[in-house]
Amino acid sequence: MSPVRIKDHWREQRIFDRRAWFAGTVMVLSALAVLGRLYYLQVERHAYYSVLAQANGVRTEPIPAARGLIIARDGEVIASNRPTFDLMLTPDEVPHLRAALEHLVKLKLLQADALPDLIRTIKSRESFDSVPIRLDLSEREVARFAVRRYEFPGINLSPQQARWYPFGSLAVDAVGYVGTISAGDLKHINQAAYAGTAVIGKTGVEAEYEKQLHGTNGYRQILVNALGRPVSRPGVLARDLHVEPPVPGQDVILSLDLKLQRLAEKLLKGRDGAVVALNPWNGDILALASSPAFDPNLFARGISEKQYRALVNNPDLPLFDRALRAQLPTGSTIKPAIALGALTDGMVNPTKRIYASSDWHLPGSDHLFHNAAHEVCGWVGLRMAIIMSCDVYFYRLAYKMGVDRIGAWLPDFGFGHPTGIDIPGEQPGLAPTPAWMAKHYPHDYGWYPGDTVILGIGQGSFLATPLQMAHYTGILATRGLSFEPRLVTGLRNPRTHKIHWKRPILDGNLTMISPASWKVVIDAMHGVTTNPRGTAYWTMINSPYPIAGKTGTAQLTREQANGDYNRKATPEKLRDDSWFIAFAPVKAPRIAVAVLVEHAGWGATAAAPIARKIMNAYLLGPNGKLLPATPAEPFSEPATLTPRVLAGVPATLTALERASRPESPPIGSRVLASEAP
Amino acid sequence: MHEELSTESRTRRTLGGAARVLLALKVDGPLLTGLGLVAAYGLVVLYSASAENLPMLLRTLLRLALGAVIMLALARVNPNILRRATPWLYAMGILLLLAVAAVGHVYLGAKRWLDLGPVQFQPSELMKLAVPMMCAWYLHERPLPPRWSDLAVLSAIILAPVALVAKEPDLGTAMLIGAGGFIVVFLAGLRKRVIAALLLLAVAGMLFGMRFMHGYQRERLVSYLNPEAHPLGAGYHIIQSQIAIGSGGVFGKGWMAGSQALLDFLPERTTDFIFSVIGEEFGLLGVLVLLLLYAFVIGRSLYLSMQGPDTFSRLLGGSVALTFFIYVFINAGMTTGLVPVVGVPLPLVSYGGSSVVTVLSGFGILMSLYSHRKLMG
Secondary structure (H helix, E strand, O other), rough: OOOOOOOOHHHHHHHHHHHHHHHHHHHHHHHHHHHHHHHHHHOHHHHHHHHHHHHEEEEEEEEEEHHHEEEEOOOOOOEEEEEEEEEEEEEHHHHHHHHHHHHHHHHHOOOOOHHHHHHHHHOOOOOOEEEEEEEEEEEOHHHHHHHOHHHOOEEEEEEEEEOOOOOOOOOOOOOOOOEEEOOOHHOOOOOOOOOOOOEEEEHHHHHOOHHHHHHHHHEEEEEEEOOOOOOOOOHHHHHHOEEEEOOOOEEEEEOOOOHHHHHHHHHOOOOOOOEEEOOOOOEEEEEEEEEEOOOHHHOOOOOHHHHHHHHHHHHOOOOOOOHHEEEEEEEHHHHHHHHHHHHHOOOOOOOOOOEEEEEOOOOOOOOEEHHHHHHOEEEOOOHHHHHOOOOOHHHHHHHHHHHHHHHHHHHHHHOOOOOOOOOOOOOOEEEEHHHHHHHHHHOOOOOOOHHHHHHHOOOOOOEEEEHHHHHHHHHHHHHOOEEEEEEEEEOOOOOOOOHHHHHOOOEEOOOOOOHHHHHHHHHHHHHHHHHOOOOOHHHHHHHHOOOEEEEEEEOOOOHHHHOOOOOOHHHHHHEEEEEEEEEOOOOOOOOOEEEEEEEOHHHHHHHHHHHHHHHHHHHHHOOOOOOOOOOOOOOOOOOOOOOHHHHHHOOOOOOOHHHHHHHHOOOOHHHHHOOOO | HHHHHHHHHHHHHHHHHHHOOOOOOOOOOHHHHHHHHHHHHHHHHHHOOOOOOHHHHHHHHHHHHHHHHHHHHHHHHOOHHHHHHHHHHHHHHHHHHHHHHOOOOOEEEEEEEEEEEEEEEOHHHHHHHHHHHHHHHHOOOOOOOOOOOHHHHHHHHHHHHHHHHEEEEEEEEHHHHHHHHHHHHOOOOOHHHHHHHHHHHHHHHHHHHHOOOOOHHHHHHHHHHOHHOOOOHHHHHHHHHHHHHHHOOOOOOOOOOOOOOOOOOOOOOOOOOHHHHHOOOOOOOOHHHHHHHHHHHHHHHHEEEEEOHHHHHOOOHHHHHHHEEEEEEEEHHHOOOOOOOOOOOOOOOOOOOHHHHHHHHHHHHHHHHHOOOOOOO
16 A cells, blocks of 8 residues: 655654754753752742741750749748759650669659559650659659669659749748649730740749749750751751750849748647738838648649648638738727727817717617627726727717718728739728718618627728738828838849849828827827736736737627627637737837737737737847847848838828729828828 | 874874773763763762761662673673664563562562562563663664554553553653653654644543542542652652752752751652752752753763664664653652652662663663664664
8 A cells, every 4th residue: 555665764864863853952941941940949939948948957945944032031032943853754765665664663763553654645745755754853762763874775864943932831822832834824924935934923922923033934946857856966957056045033032021920820820810010111021921821832843633622622721811811800900090080080089088888879779789798998088998999989989970981081091902912812801981882882771870880890891801900000000101011122133133122112191190199099009008908908018118009809790799799609610800900119110010810709819919929029139128220131121211211201102003993092182182282 | 294293193092092992892981971970979969868878878889880880781782682682672571570460579569579589670670771672673674754553563562561560550660661662753753743642632631530530539549659759748748859959049058968858858868859959958059060960961862872873773872862861850850849749760869779770771772872883884
């Protein structure tokens, strides 16, 4: 069919050459495409891919900052960091996991019954991640492991820092504690800043000064391979790795006097109660004790479920900070405030005596209000009514003043609103201020005159915390100055040891109360401890320095309120709370104390002796004589406010912002009004 | 005048000393130099890419030596003997492929290897040479361009081994074998209309196939056909490869300083993705040097094959040159993200396998065809 074709060599050569040239052209074009692509990757997008390559192999590991110390005013460290050793295991490097763990059990470094759980945990992690298999080894355990380390490839001691409270429960309600970071904590911290941090302040100063104590974590870039395994010899690639050292947290200096704190806790031992002692001239808290207490070290390394349940289920509520959170009726300790209000408002003539029997009829009612234990006061003036704590006198005074007047005075003495102490958790207490009345008893509907009457003796719609009572005592001691109570006096740079002192915050000055009124009431409070009829005469007898005090016996049941009270017949939980407030020395006070002992009966019998011992410890030297006014303290401020310094200072109210707090009228608004020309 | 002439002739004689040795060896000097430089470059890169793995380097050297010996041996063989042996070689290859299918060694789910005691042997590598040889042998006696009946026979010659290899499964090698055969037919003057029709058919077939597959099926098909290449998914390979090349920039990060390679982010960095290591450590300049070496080898090969005295020589030589180009192009293309990832090594640089021996054998045949051209003709 087709013609016979003969091979034509020239033609075939031509075909081949043409095809070869064509193929050559295709190859050149293809090569250009590859070169174009290379140019795009290596020149155009070089920066982009460089970043990707760097991000691929570099992992950032946080270096936690050392947490700041918490130091008492005398230089004792109350919260520190303790080096601990954890046993870490890297599964990849352990040839025989089970054998190694069993060997550790033989050395008594692990519990045999913990092995199955431990092996499961280890298996669940990446094989190159080191897993903690035992936390916080004791020194002996560290030594026992260290000498046999060579037998345990892949198992290492890892040094860690743990929070350590060397004195255990001492001042736990002031210092607070740290605990493992919870889901709730994560919501209000910058999580990036906490990478590598194990614990966070939960309560007290640890919580309030978390930011300063925490410091700034650093980081270290390490080289990892595609599996995330750190590269042990980064060699030439190490040049781009960056290390940012951490900035340690600041040390916090407390106003606490640990000698006083220890004494207060000792005196409260075995009882439910609280002690707050402060320097009335700057609000520095010298002792803040709540009993029973608990050991914060339990929380610092992770509390066990069992330990936590034991604390929570304890009927004495050790976790409950009574000093800041117990809102209780204060009994007669309120009387000096009522008296000062009445004097200033002209509701009482201090020299006029009235006859006070053992009980009093509310006018127009047959309801009887009794004196405590149905005592008959006899003919008493304001001074003696305070000295012997005559309830009937104050029933009548309170009735005369009315709830509006009393309610207007109570906030000036720090009641019904938080004192502003520099740790969280404080309760506001309760005072029938005009605003509170308007909200709860509009047009006084439902409020009975009897409710007003018992206000005069610190019962009924009046509740305060031990901290508020100490703050109130400080206002009495300074004759009208209100300082925000504070625990933290300064922050110390851990490197330079330079201290930044905080200024005390004066947030009120009751200048409308005349010196004469102060004299009447403070003389009377002095009489409480010196007049043979004084309620604290026998507990304060022969004091080497003058003390102004006031007892309080707060009633918890209706029988008590009616005066039909038999202490022995009443179950302990319903017995009277015992209160005592005092400041000393009377003329130039250095310390103000409030003591609460729950369910202990008369204020004079349980609370007053505690207050006396604390004041003695603070004011008396080893020879039993009054110490000079300024004790040498390593952390005392260069310019401590003294009565003399303050006398020349007009009411420079640094914290009138108080007004911004809801439900509390601006303290000192009256001060400013009275000072206006 | 006489002096000058004698000087010149002496110079020519001394220069010719080395040339005569090469001539006696039937070896092409420039091509040998090019191949040597590429192999040397490859060793330098492999030292870094393997993280200073000396045993690996030693094995590569041994393979290069074996390949060189075979190349030199083949270069000395008379092309006529080669041509006459071709059908037997091809038949043996087909038989070996059948043997693999029957008793082959299974590795990673694919049957590719014949276990010959101490050595393992991949018959598909033999086919990379045998198929173009067979096509060239078939077309040698026939007038060009090939007729339809010739094309039918050629299709059978090409597709039989392709099908066997694809069934192993080793799609990449099957494609390369097919390409080697097709290049011979193309160089023989396959009509442009037929080429265009074949291209259209291939594109249509691909689109048609894809149309009826879901994404996961497509992926599964690819990983089924080539399980080794995608242990972590093709996407990861190509992303890390582009990061490596891109981060190398113009000058590269330096020898032994490629973080992508050293930290294991680059997969298959001694084998299929060694091109990325070059891009990362030596930058655009280093890649250009390598590509220029390749261009020289390919250009020289093409030139040599154009000098071929007969159809067999020219077609076979051209096929060796163009197949070599396809290796380089596909590898460079897949590491830079230009073409899909198929397991094609970078010739003479990638570590491993029989491919070094195959490639050098091809160049040995090419040299033989060129150096014996005067004997034929």
